[in-house]
Amino acid sequence: MLVFIEPLSADIKKKSLKKGDYTTKAVAISDEMVSELENLIKTTWDNIKKLHFEKLEEREEDTCGNCDFNPICWG
Numbered sequence: 001m002l003v004f005i006e007p008l009s010a011d012i013k014k015k016s017l018k019k020g021d022y023t024t025k026a027v028a029i030s031d032e033m034v035s036e037l038e039n040l041i042k043t044t045w046d047n048i049k050k051l052h053f054e055k056l057e058e059r060e061e062d063t064c065g066n067c068d069f070n071p072i073c074w075g
Helices: 031-049 070-074
Strands: none
């Protein structure tokens, strides 16, 4: 179940929801989806422990210029 913690910013007439309402959505999750997420978490954690972080192929001024990690990637 997904629980949206912010109220709707606009009416959704086809669902009879009004601006300001809170909503939830049921989502079917397969065993395969759980397995994929577990593997992603394990891989990500291994990379963090090894301090292995992917860099952009080239510096993008709009993105990199405002990023707190700019000195790490491009310093």
